[in-house]
Each structure stands twice: as structure tokens, then as C-alpha cells.
Amino acid sequence: MTELSSPTPRWISCPECEAACREVPLPPRAVLHCRRCGVVVRKSTRPTSLQPAWALATAGLLLMVMANVTPIMSFDVAGNTQTNLIGTGVITLYKQGYWPVAGLVFFSAIAAPALYLATVWYVVAACCLARPWPGLHRMLTWAEILESWNLVPVFALATLVSVVKLDTLGTVTWHHGAIWLAVLSICAFLTSQLFDHRMVEERLEELA
Amino acid sequence: MNSPPPIPSSDHLRLQTCRALVIAGIILYVPANVIPVMTMTVVGRVEPLTVLGGVEELYHSGLPVIAGIVFLASIVVPFCKLATLSWLLIMHGSTECQQQRATARRIVHLIGSWSMVDIFLLSVLAAVGQLGVLASVVAKPGAFFFAAVLVCTIFASESYKPRMIWQTREPLET
């Protein structure tokens, strides 16, 4: 135990309550909990690479384009058909005079997830390639803010609910866009899980 | 060593913002649930639907599971979020139930975004419901209030940082 302890103990702040926790060398598979709020402050087994997050963010950006340009489904009643994209509802709500609602849908279903993936891509790519690109710290802050607006999975659920509802009124046909939307939801979720803020911060310090 | 760390002045602003947003959210929650969010025309029959009305309709079309999900996401979740945030604000600065408050905040933060499901549902239904008298969906003023409640709760829970639960007047035990 004595040989493990570092000569100068480092203090790290708890990500949740910001209490100062003393960093002790951890045995394998151990976790350091915050003494005040109990949140995991540090794990000894942490992902060693940001490459998976980079790959997922890249895939996510491509899927974002595909999901937004491919029709998701069409609804048919007595020979009249209406097909929709993610953005169709935004335009319809805007035309009906509900522009704040349209704006909210546009921001949380299209703009914020795209910006989130783009900021994550930028920061992670800089870390993986060891390039000190400009504005990395600001981008990291933005990624943190946009994370809670990453609502593609919620939109996918809403699409599923609407299809089930519409199915009782007419004929619903799925299109390829639905597949892109489903894969994008998984991809966006996994990106946020694999994107380790702490590790990125450490890498950025090394870069500077 | 035993004196409490000074509370940054930006946290006072955060606290005030959160209070204002929670009060606005509670007030808006009433019209959001009473005023119809859309009208649905099916084969010439026009039907105004509130959020709860939409859930009931799903239930009666033989989709109890889907109805349950929408009920939880669009009525229970916003309510729990407003209730939890009120609790956090009322208890702010006290040393009681800090663990419980931290857990409640974490849960609410995790499930909070699912309340957007009803707004997205309106958007998808409005997009394909453009078939005139056969089937059409038109947004109604309730949608404004509902969207406003969601925006208030999202920004309120963003402005109350978890560290603020642990800011007390009393010195920390060390």
C-alpha cells in the first residue's frame, strides 16, 4: 500500500457536488466514491481510447443527413397519401401559425442533435489526432450543454406512437427513413455514453 | 479549513432563475392540460384533444401500453419534474435529505427529456394529417402552453446545478 501512494496527493473535484476528494491510487476494478454525495469520482478501469466515440460520432453525422432527407413513412386514407420527413412537421406547424412550437421541434429534433454530434466529433477528432485545433474548450462546453437536448430517441418513440395511432385510421407504410432514424437513435445514445468528458479534458491539457 | 466555501454569486442568479422558471412552469401547467393541444378530423368528425384526451383516445383504440407510455411521459414526468424542483428550491441551504435530493435530481434529469414526446407526436401527426376531411390534424393553443411548460422545466433543471444541493450555511464536516 505504501509503495502505491503517490508522494504528492492530488485533489480532484467531485463531478456532481464539487467537493474536493483526495485521489488515492486505486487497485484494479475499484472505484472511488465521493465522501459527500456518493457519486463515482474515479474508476480504475476506464476506457483507454476515444476512437469508438469518434467512429460513432462520424457515423451519427452521416446518419443525421440520411434520416433527414429520406421519407420516414406515408399515411394513406382512401387513396390519398401523405409522406413525411422529420422536418415536415416543423413546416406544417409553422404554416399553422405555431412557430414557437415549430422552432422547439426544429431545435430539439434536428439542430441540437446535429450540433451535439458535430461538437463531439470535433473535440474527439482533435484528441485522437493530437491536433490543438482552435476553440476546443468552448466546443467541449457546448457538447456538455447540448447533451440534454440530444432528443432523437424521443422523436423515434413519438414516430412509433403516431404510427400505432394512425394505423387505426388508415394505412401506414414505413420507408427507409425509419431505419435511418432508428439507427441514428442508437448511435446518438451510444455516443453520449462513450463520450468521456473527464478523459477528453485530460487529453486537452496534454495537448495544450 | 472548517469554514464553508464561499457561494459564487453566479449561483445566486441560478437560484433566482430556477425559482422564476419553476413558478412559471407551475402556472402554465394548468392551461397546458386543460386547453386542447390539437384537433383531429377523422372522416369529417372534428375532435379537439387535450393531452389527457389524446391518452384516453389511445387507450380506447385498444393500445393501453402506448397510452401508458404517453401518459407517463407527457403528464406524470412534467409534474414530477416541477414537484422535485420545488422541493429542491424549498430545501435549498438546509442540510436535511441531501442524499435523497441528489438522487431525486439525478432521476428527474435522466427522465426529463422524455416529456418532449407529446410535442414530437403533434409534429408527426400534423405532418401526415393533411388529408382534408378524411384525416387532418391542426395544432391548437394548448400546444403553446405545453411547449412553454417543457421549456421552463428544461431550463429550470439546467440552472439548478447539483453542487447547489450541498451549499449550506453550516460548516462542512471534515
Ligand SMILES: [Zn+2]
Ligand atoms: Zn460528490
